[in-house]
Amino acid sequence: MVNEAHPPRAQDLEELRALQKTGREKDDKVHAKHLESLSETLRSNARETGPRVVKGEPKHAYIPGSPRSLEASGSQFAKAVSDTGLKPVVVYHNLTPAELYEKALQYEPSTHIVSSGALATLSGAKTGRSPKDKRVVREATSEKDVWWGEGSPNFEMDEKTFVLNRERAVDYLNMLDRIYVFDGFAGWDPKARKKIRVVCARPYHALFMHNMLIRPSEEELAEFGKPDFTIYNAGAFPANRHTSYMTSSTSIDLNFKAREMVILGTQYAGCMKKGVFTLMNYWMPKEGILSLHSGCNEGKSGDVTLFFGLSGTGKTTLSADPNRELIGDDEHCWGDDGVFNIEGGCYAKAIGLKKENEPEIWNAIRYGTILENVVFDEETREVDFDNSKITENTRASYPIEYIDNAKLPCVGGHPKNIIMLCCDAFGVLPPVSRLTKEQAMYYFISGYTAKVAGTEQGVTEPEATFSACFGSAFLVWHPTKYASMLAEKMEQHGTRVWLINTGWTAGSYGVGYRFKLRHTRAIVDAIHSGELGAAEYETIPVFNLQVPVAVTNVPSELLKPSNTWADKDGYDRTLNNLADLFKSNFEKYADGGGFVSAEVAHTIVKSGPQ
Numbered sequence: 001m002v003n004e005a006h007p008p009r010a011q012d013l014e015e016l017r018a019l020q021k022t023g024r025e026k027d028d029k030v031h032a033k034h035l036e037s038l039s040e041t042l043r044s045n046a047r048e049t050g051p052r053v054v055k056g057e058p059k060h061a062y063i064p065g066s067p068r069s070l071e072a073s074g075s076q077f078a079k080a081v082s083d084t085g086l087k088p089v090v091v092y093h094n095l096t097p098a099e100l101y102e103k104a105l106q107y108e109p110s111t112h113i114v115s116s117g118a119l120a121t122l123s124g125a126k127t128g129r130s131p132k133d134k135r136v137v138r139e140a141t142s143e144k145d146v147w148w149g150e151g152s153p154n155f156e157m158d159e160k161t162f163v164l165n166r167e168r169a170v171d172y173l174n175m176l177d178r179i180y181v182f183d184g185f186a187g188w189d190p191k192a193r194k195k196i197r198v199v200c201a202r203p204y205h206a207l208f209m210h211n212m213l214i215r216p217s218e219e220e221l222a223e224f225g226k227p228d229f230t231i232y233n234a235g236a237f238p239a240n241r242h243t244s245y246m247t248s249s250t251s252i253d254l255n256f257k258a259r260e261m262v263i264l265g266t267q268y269a270g271c272m273k274k275g276v277f278t279l280m281n282y283w284m285p286k287e288g289i290l291s292l293h294s295g296c297n298e299g300k301s302g303d304v305t306l307f308f309g310l311s312g313t314g315k316t317t318l319s320a321d322p323n324r325e326l327i328g329d330d331e332h333c334w335g336d337d338g339v340f341n342i343e344g345g346c347y348a349k350a351i352g353l354k355k356e357n358e359p360e361i362w363n364a365i366r367y368g369t370i371l372e373n374v375v376f377d378e379e380t381r382e383v384d385f386d387n388s389k390i391t392e393n394t395r396a397s398y399p400i401e402y403i404d405n406a407k408l409p410c411v412g413g414h415p416k417n418i419i420m421l422c423c424d425a426f427g428v429l430p431p432v433s434r435l436t437k438e439q440a441m442y443y444f445i446s447g448y449t450a451k452v453a454g455t456e457q458g459v460t461e462p463e464a465t466f467s468a469c470f471g472s473a474f475l476v477w478h479p480t481k482y483a484s485m486l487a488e489k490m491e492q493h494g495t496r497v498w499l500i501n502t503g504w505t506a507g508s509y510g511v512g513y514r515f516k517l518r519h520t521r522a523i524v525d526a527i528h529s530g531e532l533g534a535a536e537y538e539t540i541p542v543f544n545l546q547v548p549v550a551v552t553n554v555p556s557e558l559l560k561p562s563n564t565w566a567d568k569d570g571y572d573r574t575l576n577n578l579a580d581l582f583k584s585n586f587e588k589y590a591d592g593g594g595f596v597s598a599e600v601a602h603t604i605v606k607s608g609p610q
């Protein structure tokens, strides 16, 4: 029976659908300004003006003779269009997560919704950063500031080659049916923040930067204007291997003078966030602000802690603390007013994630969160966080406010404590030590961690990594520039420094085991409660590190690794071997790098292992 009491409000389906959505009047002037600015961003080097940029679905942008109409007529020449001047570019500017979900699900075959509501996707062949393919343009305005040569992460490129790669990326983007732009900020201090524009081909990349940058308000977006820096992400398109300097089909190129970055041949989203970080590592020290690869949180009394550490050492895991407000998990600046986060979101390692161990991160994995390269059940859409079939480096990207006790805005006072994290797979460094000022410099410049050599069967030898300032891959200036700024700030604010090993004990990887997360957390709690500031210490040999005799909720025998090794000779040998690795790594800093005197450098060297 038809219910005549409720006659339809619409006469046909189209009318019915029109009733479904409401919209607000948009300011035409703001709209036109955005289109003009987007067109300028997409201008190729070879043209006076940018392409015709339109908003809305491509069908509205249909023009006779365009590649679309050729495509519609079944022409085999559909894709063979060289004249981008006649092709309109449909640009989606600062879409909301809901809109980006829809685009991703519609156009990206590898993108799915999982049971928590998060968006699972694949980054393609590259599932981690490509530091060897990162290049910095050598040009007059920045040349003298940049750390070049041996040990530096900044492989050079000339301006001409950058233009070639930029053109390749821009042409690729202009030929697509639809592209995505996200405008946002880097840096929570309004005085220091930079306007970042990301142009990309994949909705997933736009959602990633929506999560990772600081999201502008409607007013801020209306007044955004010219960006300070633009990222062209053409990651699905390879670099031309015949171009100078290209060592592979991947190329990530930074140009400080042009204020641009070009990504070719990698879709791993982390490249974009660490590109922004590299930029800040160049710009911030120029303004007297120290940028750091670190997590950050704040206690109830307003005491701030920075967590330094290389990838996988525990910055994200340990900065998420139920008793403390999260300021950020990966990139911070320390200026005259205190600290501020660079980012608007977190990028957590997801491998082995368990609700019991990391409830804050677990709960952040929901609608709006991107899950990169995870494996899930085809029917139930339950994620198997233990599965590393695609990569060990599975990741979750979410806005910082998805962590319940995040502090917004993400700023804090001057740090009371600095915790330097390492994951020592050799199993010889103590779970916690208190560092002197000189030791703090030594361990900061050394930037030690040791990874397990690989996930292959039978490979048990850990591999030591020394990465200056716990993030050499992202540095622009010489490491001693950051180190001398850190020394000055710590001195001025009386910051205490601790070294925590979140890695192995009772033997190297393969024999011993990784410190339990609950023990590491108990150590962090003891630092924050003041317990370790007042504790009794003894000094262990070779590294001359001061180790507490007792820590609440940590078995005392764990505090000195020599206690936990069954093979005592093996312990001594491994300890001395690691000391030698530290010493030979530090040789290159013995002269102070021009930023600290040779005399100061000498006292720092003396504080390392002997």
Ligand SMILES: Nc1ncnc2c1ncn2[C@@H]1O[C@H](COP(=O)(O)OP(=O)(O)OP(=O)(O)O)[C@@H](O)[C@H]1O
Pocket (backbone or CB within 6 Å): 309, 310, 311, 312, 313, 314, 315, 316, 317, 318, 329, 330, 347, 348, 349, 350, 351, 352, 502, 503, 514, 515, 516, 517, 518, 520
């Ligand atoms: N004792 C421990 N302390 C800290 N983390 C531990 C410990 N034991 C295991 N882990 C695991 O180690 C990993 C630490 O990774 P985390 O994401 O915190 O690294 P990160 O320092 O933030 O690196 P990145 O800069 O790459 O983001 C997590 O997967 C965590 O579950």
Ligand SMILES: O=C([O-])CC(=O)C(=O)O
Pocket (backbone or CB within 6 Å): 128, 129, 270, 271, 274, 310, 311, 330, 347
């Ligand atoms: O940059 C990335 O891809 C992840 C990260 O935080 C790091 O490696 O330090």
Ligand SMILES: [Ca+2]
Pocket (backbone or CB within 6 Å): 315, 316, 329, 330, 347, 348, 349
């Ligand atoms: Ca992290």
Ligand SMILES: [Mn+2]
Pocket (backbone or CB within 6 Å): 293, 311, 330
């Ligand atoms: Mn990081």
